[in-house]
Amino acid sequence: MQISELSDRSGLTVQTIKFYIRQGLLPAGSAVSATRSEYGPAHLERLRLISALREVGDLPVAAIREIVAAVDGGSGPHDLVGAAQRALGPDAAAPADPDWRAARRDVDALVRELGWRAAADAPARDLLAAAFVSLRRLGFPVTLAELRPYVRAAADVAEHEIARVDGAAPRTATVQSLVATVVYEQVLTALHRLAQEDAAARRFAP
Amino acid sequence: MQISELSDRSGLTVQTIKFYIRQGLLPAGSAVSATRSEYGPAHLERLRLISALREVGDLPVAAIREIVAAVDGGSGPHDLVGAAQRALGPDAAAPADPDWRAARRDVDALVRELGWRAAADAPARDLLAAAFVSLRRLGFPVTLAELRPYVRAAADVAEHEIARVDGAAPRTATVQSLVATVVYEQVLTALHRLAQEDAAARRFAP
Structure with missing residues (x-):
């Protein structure tokens, strides 16, 4: 999907999504042309997780970056509980x-x-x-x-x-x-x- | 007791105590001369409560002012639970x-x-x-x-x-x-x- 659809489905503005990509919370889409990238279901899932941590946990971007790095680094449930708590x-x-x-x-x-x-x-x-x-x-x-x-x-x-x-x-x-x-x-x-x-x-x- | 003793016993600086008085969280002491006021055990008790709400509840001064007003206004336990929760x-x-x-x-x-x-x-x-x-x-x-x-x-x-x-x-x-x-x-x-x-x-x- 394009970024506009990702925005519709996540309820986040295109600016916010781009901000998360710049901040390293969300992987960039795969470039399909000089001006267009393609995003998949994993992007949507990740955005929902980021939103929940931001809104409910009131976590700053830096804390979410740590958590997301632990997820991407293949941390198991046990390590993640610890990472979330430190955040x-x-x-x-x-x-x-x-x-x-x-x-x-x-x-x-x-x-x-x-x-x-x-x-x-x-x-x-x-x-x-x-x-x-x-x-x-x-x-x-x-x-x-x-x-x-x-x-x-x-x-x-x-x-x-x-x-x-x-x-x-x-x-x-x-x-x-x-x-x-x-x-x-x-x-x-x-x-x-x-x-x-x-x-x-x-x-x-x- | 004088404000210096109140400071020692509460662990709060004289400036902080004066700030709380100015903000209406703590009643002023009774003036015994132009430059000296006398404080009692109720002041110490109130300071301990304010500190707990500030440190643990991370409550802003305005929220504590509301709670303290409810206490001073004679609110019972039931109303106070509500006041604290709104704060x-x-x-x-x-x-x-x-x-x-x-x-x-x-x-x-x-x-x-x-x-x-x-x-x-x-x-x-x-x-x-x-x-x-x-x-x-x-x-x-x-x-x-x-x-x-x-x-x-x-x-x-x-x-x-x-x-x-x-x-x-x-x-x-x-x-x-x-x-x-x-x-x-x-x-x-x-x-x-x-x-x-x-x-x-x-x-x-x-």
Whole structure:
């Protein structure tokens, strides 16, 4: 198909598509003349993935370039979950204060205690440490007992997500893993907020 | 205490504290002379809450001003959950395209089917609709059966959060509700990512 059809079918303007090609997110089409290139279904699929990561994950172009490079480099589902998570951040340097360092050690101890296999430098560890620091400053306890409902909810959902990844179809599997990481995270966040509102309404405004 | 002690105990610079006072996030101290004001424990508590919302929720000053106004206006836990959620966004206008409108209707139908009491204009509905649009574009089904694990995880966690809010201590209860909404959302997100990495490692890199 020509770029105009790719634009119609992806819902992205021709300028945006050309921008993605220049940025290395999308392979160029095959040139059929000096002024015309031909695009295939893989281009459309790639554009849908980029759009989802941009819109839902709110990921910058540089982060998407990393993810796309991992996909093109033949990374399996496992590596891709890691790549997507690094792209999701946080990517700021960890603060140097002692409260934060103590919280980060507690996170590592928690992950060990749960027996979870997660990279030692997974950004999610920093994210959790930052939440621990805030909870402690506000006087909330941070113990495994207190966190148990979150651990259980997270583990149940993750188990379901990874179980349904089709390991026999490598290309599909990688995309499924990415989507689970980015888009379903938003599903969980949105449902969590709605459920909180419902629980608060039932308890405080019966 | 003087502002220098408030600075030491909150870990915020004097400039930041003065900025929060100017922005209406923190009440001014009581003037004890032309150049000195006195601050109390309520100031320290408020600064800790502001810091948590800023650091963890990544909320802009305007959003925190709204939340703080709701706290000071005597809003109960139920209203505060709503106020915090509106502050968390999304606050962008909903896109006008038909896919999005269809997804938004599906979200409303889902919330009705679950029997959840959530405001008709809750931003979390828009957040969920955006995720639905992405999932559909990527060829993922969006059905109640498919979403069930997320619904269950969200409901379990929210139930736990609201159950532990101390309804007998109004001030504490409001802060607890806010923290549950903002900080524990980050706890859930971080644990979800770590659990995904673990599940992917067990399945694809045993």
